[in-house]
Amino acid sequence: MNIGFIGFGNMAQAMTDGLLLTGAAKPQQIFVCAKHWDKLAANAKKRGVVPCRTAAETAEHAGLVVVAVKPYLVEEVLAPIGEALRGRIVICVAAGIGCSRLEELLPEGIHHLTVMPNTPVSVGEGVILCERQHTLTEEEFAVFRELFSKLGLVETLDASQFGIAGDLTGCGPAFTAMYLEALADGAVLYGLPRETAYRLAGQMIVGTGRLKLASGDHPGAMKDAVCSPGGLTIAGVASLERDGFRAAVIDALAAIQERKAR
Numbered sequence: 001m002n003i004g005f006i007g008f009g010n011m012a013q014a015m016t017d018g019l020l021l022t023g024a025a026k027p028q029q030i031f032v033c034a035k036h037w038d039k040l041a042a043n044a045k046k047r048g049v050v051p052c053r054t055a056a057e058t059a060e061h062a063g064l065v066v067v068a069v070k071p072y073l074v075e076e077v078l079a080p081i082g083e084a085l086r087g088r089i090v091i092c093v094a095a096g097i098g099c100s101r102l103e104e105l106l107p108e109g110i111h112h113l114t115v116m117p118n119t120p121v122s123v124g125e126g127v128i129l130c131e132r133q134h135t136l137t138e139e140e141f142a143v144f145r146e147l148f149s150k151l152g153l154v155e156t157l158d159a160s161q162f163g164i165a166g167d168l169t170g171c172g173p174a175f176t177a178m179y180l181e182a183l184a185d186g187a188v189l190y191g192l193p194r195e196t197a198y199r200l201a202g203q204m205i206v207g208t209g210r211l212k213l214a215s216g217d218h219p220g221a222m223k224d225a226v227c228s229p230g231g232l233t234i235a236g237v238a239s240l241e242r243d244g245f246r247a248a249v250i251d252a253l254a255a256i257q258e259r260k261a262r
């Protein structure tokens with residue numbers, strides 16, 4: 001199935017990179033459009049995907065169309081192409097544009113689903129949150145799931161949980177990158193070359209996440225498993241507890257909720 005991206009910025013490029021890297025799509029199956037042609041053409045050329053002059057042209061070529069413009073532009077972008085989306089699977093990644101809003105913005109009978117991907121989709125290790133309420137048929141949802149599973153974990157959630165889950169998966173990469181950098185700083189302080197420290201910390205984080213998903217173990221049990229009595233790891237754990245490590249992380253998510261409520 002051909003895939004179209006309306007808007008080819010950071011998120012659409014991350015998804016495209018993931019689709020190409022994992023072999024889920026070939027470059028000639030991906031059609032993209034954006035506002036500024038020269039920039040679009042350069043970004044498309046880099047990946048071998050097909051640039052289109054308009055959103056309507058993109059929709060014409062694609063069986064699955066991803067709407068990836070900024071949320072405030074979704075209405076303007078969809079208005080002229082509503083009918084061109086008939087018979088397509090429409091996937092909207094714009095934050096805050098859920099199923100009920102798409103029902104208002106699209107002509108009746110267009111099949112759509114709201115999702116929230118995060119940037120690690122570019123390496124096939126993302127999280128793709130899907131709103132439980134959507135208008136895809138079962139077959140269309142299965143097509144979507146099969147394709148997007150190549151980009152990472154696909155998780156269906158009620159609209160009420162979508163916001164906080166998106167904060168965890170969308171903002172989490174920034175927090176994790178800070179943790180990764182801090183680990184490397186600590187190691188550099190004691191003589192490890194920086195690039196080596198980043199590589200080791202990055203893989204350690206990947207491995208710990210994979211172990212959690214594969215084993216289903218409680219995170220506390222995973223911590224206990226590497227803390228021998230009187231050992232080195234527990235000394236580090238105690239230090240992190242004294243410095244409020246876990247509270248700082250919980251507070252970061254709380255700060256996001258406070259910011260959203262303003």
Ligand SMILES: NC(=O)c1ccc[n+]([C@@H]2O[C@H](COP(=O)([O-])OP(=O)(O)OC[C@H]3O[C@@H](n4cnc5c(N)ncnc54)[C@H](OP(=O)(O)O)[C@@H]3O)[C@@H](O)[C@H]2O)c1
Binds near residue numbers: 008
């Ligand atoms: N970035 C993330 O981590 C992330 C995560 C989850 C969801 N999202 C959602 O993804 C959407 C895109 O975010 P982004 O970070 O990728 O933004 P972005 O980098 O600013 O990309 C927006 C894209 O929309 C294009 N565009 C603007 N006006 C257009 C028009 N009239 N017709 C067609 N394309 C148009 C822009 O083209 P030009 O570049 O030529 O101006 C650009 O390619 C947002 O709604 C956001 O909520 C983003």
